[in-house]
Amino acid sequence: MKFCSHCGASVNQRIPSGDNRPRFVCDQCQAIHYQNPRIIAGCLPVHGEQVLLCKRAIEPRRGYWTLPAGFMENGETLAEAAARETWEEACAQVRALELYTLFDLPHIHQVYMFFRAELHEGAFGIGEESLEVRLFHEHEIPWSELAFPTIGRTLECFFADRKHRVFPVRNEAITRWQKPSPTA
């Protein structure tokens, strides 16, 4: 951030009076520009014994498998954001959404939240941001080709919890990204 989005003057980074953190401050109009973590909401769509994954058509991690997820927009709920992303990436309608995993990624100012969900009538397609979309049994999961640690951890929890049919909500921190390996 270099310029004030309210008045167009240059901003400076300093600790405002009464605060304890450096912020971008406009000395012309006095605006303080706060920067906060963003939410990524997604679904773990379940159909019988299978789960739905999407192969990413976009960077980062193009060609790797992910759960449908993306930035939550203003004006929607967490569950609405998760369902919208599932529709956009996998042309799939989901029902019975249940909050499941929350991951803190403090180093990149993000919080991921996944909902377990029923894939309506097992129907899906290939959204614009996906190269391929398909259902996987547990033994078919491409563990070494998952896009992000949040995806692998959500799937790992799900298959473990499914044995007991109890799905506690989990909040964990992931403090570093998995180092991306060259695209296969």
Place this chain on the structure above:
Amino acid sequence: MKFCSHCGASVNQRIPSGDNRPRFVCDQCQAIHYQNPRIIAGCLPVHGEQVLLCKRAIEPRRGYWTLPAGFMENGETLAEAAARETWEEACAQVRALELYTLFDLPHIHQVYMFFRAELHEGAFGIGEESLEVRLFHEHEIPWSELAFPTIGRTLECFFADRKHRVFPVRNEAITRWQKPSPTA
């Protein structure tokens, strides 16, 4: 938003290519300025049979009772944000944080998240943003003087769940603010 924070040129609101929502776009440097919901993290500090509330010293809702909570900052986890706010508003250290309630407030682009937590050694003080801080038994809760619906709903769930000693994580939408009544 009127000016591009990258280059200082005027921004326009339009739907960028490949998108489906209006965004603030800079036609000079091509930056797209996304706006996303913000997270408010807080604690329900518990000490024996009592819970800790703070009387707000700041607007909005000055003079009303709240749980310690505030905007999550970049670089911290949800639990760290909740603990920091509890320290700042109630000079209280908390332990054993467990995610408890998540509220969608889509009309004001916020998501509230509260953790149940143990108040360490029952110790607390009065932070700069508080007029008063105290422990309440259930029958002492000032229900008509709570600052926000998220506070009342979290307390309501807690006292109900405490009867069964089971505290499921809850995600609910609150689509309108309670109309503020005149300050007592």
